[in-house]
Amino acid sequence: MTQKFDIIIIGGGNAGFGVSAVAHDAGKSIAFIEERDFGGTCPNRGCTPKKVLVAAAHALHEIETANAHCIEVGKPKLDWSALIRREKAMIDFIPDAMGDLAAKRGTVFRGRGAFTGPNSVEVNGQELTADSIVIATGSRPRQLPIPGAEYMITSDEVLSDENQPKEVVFIGGGVIAMEFSHVYARAGTKVTILEAMPQLLPRMDVDTVNVIKAESERLGIVIHTGVKVEEITKDGETLSVKYSINDQDHVVAVDRIVNGAGRIANTDGLNLDVAGIEHDGIAIKVDEIMRSVSNPSIWVAGDALVNTPQLSPVATHEGRLIGKAIVSGSGQSADFSGLPSCVYTVPAISTVGLTEAEAHSKGIDFRVSKNDMTGWFSGKSYAESAAWAKVLIDNETDQFLGAHMVGHQGEDLIHLFAMAMQHKITAAEFQASHFAFPTFSSDAKNLF
Ligand SMILES: Cc1cc2nc3c(=O)[nH]c(=O)nc-3n(C[C@H](O)[C@H](O)[C@H](O)COP(=O)(O)OP(=O)(O)OC[C@H]3O[C@@H](n4cnc5c(N)ncnc54)[C@H](O)[C@@H]3O)c2cc1C
Numbered sequence: 001m002t003q004k005f006d007i008i009i010i011g012g013g014n015a016g017f018g019v020s021a022v023a024h025d026a027g028k029s030i031a032f033i034e035e036r037d038f039g040g041t042c043p044n045r046g047c048t049p050k051k052v053l054v055a056a057a058h059a060l061h062e063i064e065t066a067n068a069h070c071i072e073v074g075k076p077k078l079d080w081s082a083l084i085r086r087e088k089a090m091i092d093f094i095p096d097a098m099g100d101l102a103a104k105r106g107t108v109f110r111g112r113g114a115f116t117g118p119n120s121v122e123v124n125g126q127e128l129t130a131d132s133i134v135i136a137t138g139s140r141p142r143q144l145p146i147p148g149a150e151y152m153i154t155s156d157e158v159l160s161d162e163n164q165p166k167e168v169v170f171i172g173g174g175v176i177a178m179e180f181s182h183v184y185a186r187a188g189t190k191v192t193i194l195e196a197m198p199q200l201l202p203r204m205d206v207d208t209v210n211v212i213k214a215e216s217e218r219l220g221i222v223i224h225t226g227v228k229v230e231e232i233t234k235d236g237e238t239l240s241v242k243y244s245i246n247d248q249d250h251v252v253a254v255d256r257i258v259n260g261a262g263r264i265a266n267t268d269g270l271n272l273d274v275a276g277i278e279h280d281g282i283a284i285k286v287d288e289i290m291r292s293v294s295n296p297s298i299w300v301a302g303d304a305l306v307n308t309p310q311l312s313p314v315a316t317h318e319g320r321l322i323g324k325a326i327v328s329g330s331g332q333s334a335d336f337s338g339l340p341s342c343v344y345t346v347p348a349i350s351t352v353g354l355t356e357a358e359a360h361s362k363g364i365d366f367r368v369s370k371n372d373m374t375g376w377f378s379g380k381s382y383a384e385s386a387a388w389a390k391v392l393i394d395n396e397t398d399q400f401l402g403a404h405m406v407g408h409q410g411e412d413l414i415h416l417f418a419m420a421m422q423h424k425i426t427a428a429e430f431q432a433s434h435f436a437f438p439t440f441s442s443d444a445k446n447l448f
């Protein structure tokens with residue numbers, strides 16, 4: 001028998017929970033469908049477990065700098081399998097806890113949902129209908145069309161395999177590759193990154209990337225850019241990647257190859273056509289309020305939505321906006337211009353707003369200041385191996401256009417710039433504010 005709801009949510013990650021929070025508060029009936037673990041990628045296979053490994057890398061980094069503080073320490077040894085068990089133990093309650101929360105907000109259906117019509121979805125043979133259906137199905141690693149692609153593992157296995165590899169190749173030099181490289185390298189694994197574009201982290205500010213590149217190479221990470229990966233072969237336990245740079249062939253042999261070549265939206269198995277949802281195979285065509293242009297009952301949020309950043313706060317925000325739009329009958333577009341994000345290398349990259357190249361391409365009249373803080377009192381006190389920042393300010397409005405940092409507690413400091421951007425606080429007002437001294441935050445006033 002068909003069950004009728006106000007809203008069907010397909011996918012129980014950040015985006016789905018964003019929708020459910022608002023819709024539940026408004027008294028809407030919800031069908032909440034999840035085929036794997038409630039909570040989705042971020043707490044089960046992404047941000048949260050990843051940060052446990054990053055925290056260990058931080059500890060190793062602190063030990064490396066102990067000598068500068070006149071502390072004698074021996075060579076540390078990381079027990080990789082124990083670290084993976086610590087990580088797993090920290091998150092093992094999440095699927096059940098999030099499942100319980102989902103059940104408080106709606107009726108839970110376990111299994112893979114797919115459309116059977118413009119307003120109907122089937123899960124495990126059960127047909128559900130609703131006035132509004134939200135596609136919040138997340139993303140998965142993009143498969144590479146090369147021979148031997150099946151030998152690659154993904155971030156899921158990096159976070160699960162208790163055996164520490166001796167040598168690893170990352171195909172792709174994006175966020176996942178950079179974060180796990182820093183953990184592996186500090187743990188003693190030899191790392192090679194093969195990036196197709198001329199620059200690592202191609203969408204980020206070039207000077208900022210150059211600082212983290214130098215720091216990564218200092219750790220022994222081998223980085224090749226402008227690479228064409230040709231094929232992967234397996235001989236016993238040894239995996240070889242054949243690649244070329246400027247038509248010169250090279251081979252690197254390792255015991256693990258990680259796919260770090262980006263993630264694509266999970267939309268292809270949803271039977272979009274039977275629901276009259278316009279798409280190009282992956283990207284669902286939506287308007288500015290994230291609603292399907294061809295079926296007004298359908299909404300898309302989070303990683304399933306192509307063209308907004310694949311970040312968990314973005315997924316939650318988009319889900320909440322869609323929840324509000326469904327409940328109120330009037331939608332709102334998302335504004336991510338003041339959105340901060342970090343790449344959790346050690347030290348981290350922290351960024352908000354426009355890169356210098358983007359500001360130039362928009363023809364904005366702006367000033368830019370760059371600082372290397374390793375020689376500043378705070379940088380020296382904490383023996384920072386990299387501490388660097390770039391701040392962009394609009395000359396007309398005196399407002400921040402962007403800020404990009406490596407190290408110097410940028411993971412926290414970046415929120416000062418993000419708040420200033422979101423609330424249009426000028427550079428002069430920022431400098432006139434009170435800050436505790438001496439703190440890394442008080443350094444922020446001297447970065448521009
Ligand atoms: C290794 C890694 C580290 C990351 N680190 C960070 C970080 O530090 N900070 C940050 O902001 N972001 C990070 N991200 C990105 C972040 O995890 C995602 O942007 C976020 O989880 C997306 O949320 P979502 O709800 O759109 O999708 P998901 O959380 O992936 O949820 C989608 C859910 O839908 C389910 N599903 C899919 N298809 C169906 C179907 N047909 N029927 C039923 N259920 C279905 C899936 O099982 C899944 O649970 C990281 C990602 C990875 C992979």
Ligand SMILES: NC(=O)c1ccc[n+]([C@@H]2O[C@H](COP(=O)([O-])OP(=O)(O)OC[C@H]3O[C@@H](n4cnc5c(N)ncnc54)[C@H](O)[C@@H]3O)[C@@H](O)[C@H]2O)c1
Nearest residue numbers: 172173174175176177195196197260261262263310342343
């Ligand atoms: N700290 C965080 O916020 C965080 C951490 C991890 C992941 N994430 C999210 O997950 C998403 C996926 O991460 P990711 O690192 O896989 O993707 P990414 O988009 O950050 O990087 C993918 C990289 O692979 C390169 N590439 C693509 N095809 C290639 C090929 N054939 N050979 C060599 N290089 C190739 C791209 O040029 C790009 O630099 C990111 O977009 C990010 O938003 C966020």
